Amino acid sequence: MLDTRERWRTGRLEATVYDSVVERERVAGVLGRLIWGTDASAFYRDIARLGEAPDGTMILDVPCGGGVAFRGLRPGQRVRYVAADLSPVMLGRARAQAKRRDLDQIEFAEADIRGTAVR
DSSP: OOOOOHHHHHHHHHHHHHHHHHHHHHEEEEEIIIOOOTTTTTHHHHHGGGGGGGOOOEEEESSTHHHHGGGGTTTTOOOOOEEEOHHHHHHHHHHHHHHTTTTTTTEEEBTTTEEEEEE
């Protein structure tokens, strides 16, 4: 049986379910309160402010998941944005999201938040 970390790293079902929730602010808000006891609205407010980041700002998005935070960026915005995730599945989803939003300023890295590089 796969441990939780390995399921998140390789699981397509987990990625799809997670993205389905986090992409929908209202759903994430309800589930955030029920499951984690937290208000997710601050997360979405911070995403909205990404578009206001001044030129030259470096943004590190760990774990980036499927790229929900990209909705706050503007095409051509002159920031250095590094999106990292343990899961190649999530990074694939994030790359597709960046392409759909015409965001070419994003760098992607497969990385383990525990501090050990995966690749």
